[in-house]
Amino acid sequence: MTHTDIEKILETNSVKPTANRILVLKELMRNSHPVNLADLEIALAPMDKGSIFRVLQLFSEKEIIHVIEDGSRSLKYEVCHAEHHHTATDQHPHFYCEKCGELYCIDSISLPDIKLPDDFKVRSINLMIKGICPKCINNRDMVS
Numbered sequence: 001m002t003h004t005d006i007e008k009i010l011e012t013n014s015v016k017p018t019a020n021r022i023l024v025l026k027e028l029m030r031n032s033h034p035v036n037l038a039d040l041e042i043a044l045a046p047m048d049k050g051s052i053f054r055v056l057q058l059f060s061e062k063e064i065i066h067v068i069e070d071g072s073r074s075l076k077y078e079v080c081h082a083e084h085h086h087t088a089t090d091q092h093p094h095f096y097c098e099k100c101g102e103l104y105c106i107d108s109i110s111l112p113d114i115k116l117p118d119d120f121k122v123r124s125i126n127l128m129i130k131g132i133c134p135k136c137i138n139n140r141d142m143v144s
Helices: 003-012 019-030 037-043 049-061 134-138
Strands: 065-069 075-079 094-097 103-105 128-131
Touching: 003 019, 019 037, 019 049, 019 075, 037 049, 037 075, 049 065, 049 075
Parallel strands: 094 128
Antiparallel strands: 065 075, 094 103
């Protein structure tokens, strides 16, 4: 994805394409799995944690990213790949490995269609599956 493509995504979502915002979005798009703030802080050094967090908050408010609660007390972030603002239908389950702490997107499984009363608006659905990933299962030293 080019610098121009990233600027277009930001502008389409009414976000001014500042240097920090472009860097954060580029890093999020580079990852194949959701990442936490600490991962972004390492990848985007010397940008400070506060600046990264403010960009993530803005991206969440503008529905550019999904914020995932994986149960490890660390929020994870991933880019919304829907053409327009994200909806419950473009979200997918995640698998949290209890051994290595890795979070995997499970794009091949659709979330169930949940019918709420008309006066409710769904903004996100969090389906977290926990267990042991194939990497840890194959590493017999890690499996207990």
